[in-house]
Amino acid sequence: MITTGPEISTAPVVVLGGGIAGLTAARELLRNGLDVVLYEAGPSVGGMADSHHDPEGFTFDTGAHFITNRLATATGVYEQCRAVESYGETVWLGGRSYDYPAGLLRVPRFVRAAIAERTHPRHGSATSAADRFRREFGTALADEIALPLLEAWSGAPATELAPAVADKIPSGIAQTVGLKLAARLTHRAVAVGYCQEAPQSANVWHVYPERGISAVCESLAADVADSIRLRSPVEAITVSDGRAVGVRVAGREVPAAAVISTAPINVLPKIVEGTDALERFRAFRFRPMVFVNLRLQGRDLLPHTMTWTPEAQLPFFRLTETPQAMPWLAPEGKTLITADIGAEIGDEHWSMDDGELGERCIDALVEIVPSARRDYLGCRVVRAPSAYPVFHLDYELDRQRLATSTGVDRLLSIGRNGEFAHILMEDVYWRTVRRARRLARELKSGAPVSV
Ligand SMILES: Cc1cc2nc3c(=O)[nH]c(=O)nc-3n(C[C@H](O)[C@H](O)[C@H](O)COP(=O)(O)OP(=O)(O)OC[C@H]3O[C@@H](n4cnc5c(N)ncnc54)[C@H](O)[C@@H]3O)c2cc1C
Structure with a gap:
């Protein structure tokens, strides 16, 4: 049995x-x-930041598609990276596409309502969320675009x-337009609304990374290799x-000076023994996602x-053509x-x-890419059971x-699913660095751990 040790423990974190x-x-x-000591349940490191290479020469990721030059430098993979050539977003509405945000700003009914x-x-x-989006964007844009997307993505009424x-949408319209302009001038895909922990700039x-997003975690793992225990x-x-x-x-008790969990927060009540302080997190829900990676003949098929x-008649709420920004991810x-596609497990x-999923997506895609049926080459599907935290009012x-x-x-819950936060890898990285430094300071001084 493990007992509470002296204030300054010699056990590992x-x-x-x-x-x-x-x-x-x-x-x-x-x-x-x-x-x-780091225990990973699976056979390899990476978690959601993993990459898949199929025999046909295509590369795709489970979660993360892009990182920044700043995160690449901090994690030691900058030398392995290629610059993303261009990046843009559009909204497909009423049979046509609108650039985000400039195209939407030219629609009179959106402007009037705002x-x-x-x-x-x-x-x-x-x-x-419904109330806030209507106040910030106006009812027209909120009801036609923001709220349907939010509901498809979270599986709950706004x-x-x-x-x-x-809060997930950090930059104001003016800053977004400024950064997009900087992207044009510098011919770089300047990151917009990507990171809240460190400043945005041109x-x-x-x-x-050339070999896929998994290179980030592989590089970090190389620095801590002796501490990692896989399949544990x-x-x-x-x-x-x-x-x-x-x-x-594996049935063995291991003493710890502190425990840092990156598992989904709603898993913690199931594995923590000796307190019911975490019971309130049991109700937190994550939205599962199905990602259908459609292989097609051609290039630059989407508007951006x-x-x-x-629009509800489409089974998906977002389409991403990564080879537009990173041509090397698909054969010439x-x-x-x-x-x-937002889903629930078992639906x-x-x-x-x-x-069948591929066929359903292609049937819908022809509305946006008329040649999609003719050019379809097959698909690979990835399912993520805990893709997005759902901020339900029930447990706000x-x-x-x-x-x-x-x-x-001395129990920290960190990372995207551990913090139950809509954060991307760079935010995860800087927040974790800050909290780990603070934990180290507090453990060395024997003070109660406050983060
Ligand atoms: C659809 C989608 C798109 C995204 N796009 C981007 C993007 O373009 N750019 C970007 O930067 N970020 C993106 N992200 C976010 C990014 O993927 C995550 O922020 C990041 O991968 C989270 O890392 P993590 O370490 O917090 O969690 P995870 O990667 O989930 O790691 C948790 C690890 O804990 C392990 N584990 C769980 N339970 C146990 C246990 N009991 N014992 C031992 N190990 C356990 C798991 O096996 C897993 O390896 C996206 C995410 C999603 C879902």
């Missing part, structure tokens, strides 16, 4: 998970002179989602007197790299379009045969409390 958050935490703690919100502001603060969902642009799911986290003191792996499709003369799309207060603490001393 245990990290649970070998995605970018776990690996970054491990590296930062080692750099700060602490002993670390001005009406500014000239007659509503009283009080927003009560739901009136039941917290206003904080809109000097931060998208890059992509953490079965339990032991809490004694309100403090995390160890874990159980990414096309948002808010061919392309790859990834269709994102029609989740359970559908891969071939608990979500806000999680931002400061799990409620258990």
Whole structure:
């Protein structure tokens, strides 16, 4: 049995998970002179940041499609990266595409409704995501574009989602337009709305590692190789007197100075023993996604790299043609379009045969790419059970409390699913570095761990 040790423990810090958050935490703690063991349930590191290479010569990723030159430098992969050639987003609505954001700003009904919100502001603060989006964008743009996308993506009515969902859209229109202009002038895919932890500027642009996004975690893993234990799911986290003191792996108790989890937050109540402080996180929901990677003859088939499709008759809500921005991801003369479909585990799309899913997407895609049926070469499907955190109003207060603490001393929950936050890899990286440094300081001083 594990007992609470002295204030300054000689046991290692245990990290649970070998995605970018776990690996970054491990590296930062080692750099700060602490002993670390990282347990990864799967056979390799990477988590959601993994890449697939198919025999036909196409490369596609599960989650992350782009990183920045700044993250590539921090994780040691910049030399392996190529600059993303161009990047743009459009919205497909009423049979035509609108550039984001400039094209939407030219639609009179969107502009009129947005001005009406500014000239007659509503009283009080927003009560739901639907309310906040209508206030910020005007009812026309919110009801026709933002809210249908939000509902497809989260699987819940926008009136039941917290206003904080809109925090995911960090930059104002003016800053977005400025950065897009900088992209044109510098011929670089300047990152817009990608990272909230570090400033946006014309000097931060998208890059992509030659061998795929998985290179990022492989590079971090090389720095902490001696600390990593693969195929080692953490079965339990032991809490004694309100403090995390160890874990159980393969039936063996391992003492820990602190435990850092990157598992989805709603998993923690199931594996934490010795307290019910985490029970409130059991209700938190993640939205599963089905990604249908369609192989096609041709190139530059979509209006831009990414096309948002808010209309309900389409099975997907987003299409991404990564070879427009990164031509090397598909053989010459061919392309790859990834269709994102929001799902629930076991529902029609989740359970559908891969071939049938491809056919359904192609049937819908012909509205945007008329030659899609003729040029279709087959598909590969990736299913992600915990793709997006759903900010439901039912547990909004608990979500806000999680931002400061799990409620258990020396138990940190970090990373995208651990923090239950809509964050991309660069935010995960900088937030983790900051929290790991603070943990190291507190462990060395014996103070209670507050992050
Ligand atoms: C659709 C989509 C698109 C995205 N696009 C981008 C993008 O373009 N750019 C970008 O930067 N980011 C993007 N992201 C976000 C990015 O993928 C994530 O922020 C990042 O990969 C999260 O890393 P993580 O370490 O927090 O979690 P994960 O990668 O989920 O890692 C958690 C790890 O913990 C392990 N684990 C779980 N339970 C246990 C256990 N009990 N014991 C041991 N190990 C365990 C898992 O096996 C996993 O390896 C996207 C995400 C999604 C879903």
